Amino acid sequence: MSEDRAPPRRAPTMRDVSRLAGVSPMTVSRTLADPGLVSPEARARVLAAVDRLGYVPDRGAGGLSSRRTGFVALIVPTLTNPNFADTAAGLTAAMRPRGYQPLIGVTGYSLAEEEVVLRAMLSRRPDAIVVSGMRHSPAARDLLARAGVPVVEIWDRPERPIDRAVGFSNYEAGRLAAQALIGLGATCIAGLGPERTGEVRDFRGEERLRGLRDGLRQAGLPDDLILHHGRAAGAFAHGAEAMAELLARGGAQAVFLVSDISAFGALMECRRRGLLVPRDVRILGFGDFEIGRQCVPRLSTIAVDPVGIGRRTGELLLRLLEGEAVAPAVVDLGFRLVLRESTG
Amino acid sequence: MSEDRAPPRRAPTMRDVSRLAGVSPMTVSRTLADPGLVSPEARARVLAAVDRLGYVPDRGAGGLSSRRTGFVALIVPTLTNPNFADTAAGLTAAMRPRGYQPLIGVTGYSLAEEEVVLRAMLSRRPDAIVVSGMRHSPAARDLLARAGVPVVEIWDRPERPIDRAVGFSNYEAGRLAAQALIGLGATCIAGLGPERTGEVRDFRGEERLRGLRDGLRQAGLPDDLILHHGRAAGAFAHGAEAMAELLARGGAQAVFLVSDISAFGALMECRRRGLLVPRDVRILGFGDFEIGRQCVPRLSTIAVDPVGIGRRTGELLLRLLEGEAVAPAVVDLGFRLVLRESTG
């Protein structure tokens, strides 16, 4: 960039290294892939040449030949939500030491977009595919099933996984929310989640509310305070707006929100209206995000392990990719209730 | 995955499509790359064959041949911080419609790690490289300069850019913070940022504090309340801990924190101690994160445009990649002071 001594000087290739080291390209390839196959002298010469030329192997070319690209496709609704960012970090941490590189695709909670993104990923021939959720368009499901590589659905516990799954039951988490709030003595229990219409939907959040509803019904409690309001994407505002709507209706003693982000929004809405949490209304979130641990009052929540989902998925994939037969198709990492201040 | 009718059935290739359509592979290639070059009849047959076979081109192979991979490397400190996730989203939105795919690398605020990640990216032969910040290890700087593709440094305004830059001056943002707090009548002004030791450092945050310090000095105010405490990575906790330390020392009327996340942590620490913001202490954050707009009191902040940085970078790269001569090497998107409730 700075000085142009030569024309856009092509990056050195393995052939250049081999010439400089006085060996064949194959020996260079072996030195880099499995040094043990090469004599110490040749190895030293090759490594010196690599260093001298600043050679960086072209993994695209390598992948074409070996049919292993080293890519792991990871498809999530958003990265703005820290739990998916954490999952990405966990997956990366588990797989990068073995040379795999995540290829991240973002769907914006849209199944149509998921399909587009998936196609883009498939054109890179990933060695494995990780996709959030168990709801996909029929075409996407078909593409995944025929991809010919391991597929892991995460953040869910599908009845009929495409291949593998690592996550937990969002439905059961919602039922636990009902039990928890009932156990605290509440009888008028609300649930707040995003809209269930249009292209952009948070299916996992909906599952949690479905679990909540069934939990309430089984306890003989009314379920008419389960509201769907606002867009999944803007979680803070969604929580605040949904809470405003709920307060307008009145009567709720305790509220479950489908994420800690929206629970925080709801908490702030209460504060703006001068309502005290948990005295006037109890709030239970979901996910155990950092924000819930830091805010005042601290949020009670149903904790899951985003980093763990990524890490476990990575470990599972590493074993699958090395040809190990891995036993369970579905890994349930569960969740646990964490009671802090917002529920009293 | 579900049923294994045939052995791991290789994905169809362009040759398969060409046979089914009764044309040569070149015609298939042209149909997909630039349909205008192909007769309507041939095009129709090819597209039908593509559809029938579920053909997805192998961009790895295409890239090897055309020397354009369609990858854009994006190297950021973390994705957990929503501003970098937003930048990634902005870059993706700008470039994906033209077929480019971001390849995200995360450094965890470590320059050593940045170098490792950069090498991994280079092995994918990206068409362009976007890297956060202007501080890099000498080796990384060298790799970037010799990469032979456009390089954009973002979230900063380097004096001597490697190639291009899109961002703003963190130093000047810090000076603005000083002016803003002085303008509000404060004379004992503190600044809180993460540690400046070890491998993991937030250089941009340090720049902001340096700007604050100079701003205070120029106004003849003391700068002994500028503290570096806690790790850059855990921003919430860092803010809370640094605030606790500051309160232990006492005397601050107003505090600038290097991010809204840590400002929020500080705000909560105040609440836990029964201090009222802004009555007892004024708080100014940085970044204009969603959390600052939602919390109570709402955070005053120095607003930057994370999505805009990504988008502008994408637009710049598209022009560069199409061979346009783009004028300024450094694009300064600036920042602006947003006064809300936390400064009174």
Place this chain on the structure above:
DNA sequence: GGGAAGCATGGTACCGATACCAGCGCAAGC
């Protein structure tokens, strides 16, 4: 001593696309 086995190395044929050039048929222009 001779053959088998093992190690280190090299040669060659791909992987699946695109760049490049050549060639075909047909219409327009002189």
Place this chain on the structure above:
DNA sequence: GCTTGCGCTGGTATCGGTACCATGCTTCCC
């Protein structure tokens, strides 16, 4: 009528690696 040019098509070489097989040499063992 013949050249010129254009639109469309196909053949071939190549991108930069790795898989696979073949080779030369050494060592070991019966």
